[in-house]
Amino acid sequence: MASKKTTSGNILDVGWQYGIDVDKNSRRVQCKYCQKIISGGIYRFKHHLACTRKDVEPCQQVPEDIKKMMLNVLVKNQEATEKKSKAFQYIGKDEDNDVGNEITSVDKGKRVASGSGNTSNISKTADKVFEMLDAIMERIGEENVVQVVSDNAANYKAAGQLLMGKRKRLFWTPCAAHCIDLILEDFEKKVEVHQVTIANGRRITSYIYSRTILISMLRHFTKGKDLIRPAATRFATAYLTLGCLSDCKI
Template sequence: MGSAIPFNCVNNPELHGMIQMIGEYERGLKSPSFHEIRVPLLKKEVDYTKLQEGVEENGFTLMSDGWSDINNRSICNFLVNSPKGTIFLASTDTSNIIKTKKHVFAMLDEFVEMIGEENIVQVVTDNATNYKATGEMLMQKRKKLFWTPCVVHCIDLVLEDFEKKIEEHKVTIEKGRKITSFIYNMSRLICLLKEFTQRKELLRPVATQFAIAYLTLGRLHELKGCNARRSGRSNLN
């Protein structure tokens, strides 16, 4: 009443959906601020509206992406993609969920239902065994969509096999790790590196992204001449 909202707004189905979603949260849910509604939430709605413009012609791709945060919680992000761009839908904390094909299927199927099966062309996930099985289950239930393994994850698995099964790759990558660790453990060497490489950084490999190891080797090769000049040698072995 204080905001002069018309009584017929209670007939809006979106209001009913909003109330239902609010009820799914525990006590203490905070309402969005004026700035959040006016800027990020409005922008998200505008982006989603733009995506919907070409949905009848091209359809959506539903994508899932699993990762771990700084507290080692297992998080799964859900996004939709179209020729107009990609937008974030939601994040789900999956730390306490056993990622069997049944549970993964339930999560993905819920988002397919939310977006509308008629609007989705394909679902993209990683290439793990449980996701393969989930993809088969989705295609059996939803006859018009396809499951596609993530290309990036497939390439990452190939590079992982290269490192584990090809001795020359394994030895070379280990040398690259030692070089980058040696440089980044000494502040003086970091300063010299930036001086001779025009402030370019070395890409340092991490445990779970095997592509990074090869990118690091590529950067070491790229900066090989700079390191040779710094060390006073004509080559760097």
């Protein structure tokens, strides 16, 4: 088991047995199985190996025993965290601050509710998501909310239906960015030219970013510009990377 340095200090994590610290700061991890570089640290990388699809593309080459082991690690960590924290805990010192954080905009006298609640320790089943959203609406007043926006994963869609069933004046809407993300995912999975091109782009970037001298050469000739660009959605990143490769090909 390897020891890695992060901003919080030296840590030991089982995930480092299967990944390479690309920039030596634990921010980006290269998978030893599929060679893909995962941004977001070792926690996100473990989801990559466990193939949970939680904000990260699953590894297509991870052995089944490693996949199951990593999933068990994530489940145990989640259970330990849930024991220490109470569900539906909100950030803020007082009621006024909390409500101020929950309300992000005003449109024709109606307030639109957004997340101010810390949900990292809450199980994301449909019932739990529904209870969380319903509790927030109860807190700030149903008359002040007209719309709830979330991604369109099955649990969130079910929670949205439950919420609209109880709150008759409410509308649930899927996140447009998440919809676009799923469209790009289908392009990569079902269009052969996309599959081949993206796979080649990943091999190129993985090769460069696993070798310090090539990273230095890259940044010299591109004047500091990186090939891999961060994005809020994971599949959009693949296409942004192709764009960078095209821009820097000369």
